[in-house]
């Protein structure tokens with residue numbers, strides 16, 4: 001499993017804090033949540049964030065989690081995507097994660113980000129030809145897992161939280 005470097009984590013937290021400091025919305029809970037979010041190497045759901053954040057502070061509520069996630073999306077630090085079973089997931093937007101395209105594995109219920117530099121070039125070109133200026137582009141591929149089909153097990157398959 002990939003991990004995020006301490007520099008990436010710090011940079012993400014600083015940008016989140018800057019965003020909240022501007023209008024006095026920075027709180028201790030938000031600082032904890034942004035740090036947990038900053039460490040995510042793969043797309044995650046609100047439930048997964050809650051499980052991890054509660055190891056640090058048991059009092060963190062769903063309301064705080066959804067407000068913080070919404071605020072990070074608004075700040076341009078997170079992108080909301082549709083994961084397995086149409087579940088809402090979040091993916092980081094920074095130098096290491098562009099998060100533009102992703103594969104949703106319906107077998108393993110995983111979201112796998114793809115670095116797809118061709119998408120903006122190719123589809124952007126088509127859109128321009130039709131007289132549009134693209135503002136946002138994403139590609140979502142729903143797929144079944146070859147590893148699971150061939151070997152009966154897949155390393156990407158997450159353990160279900162109890």
Ligand SMILES: [Zn+2]
Nearest residue numbers: 108145154156
């Ligand atoms: Zn798999």
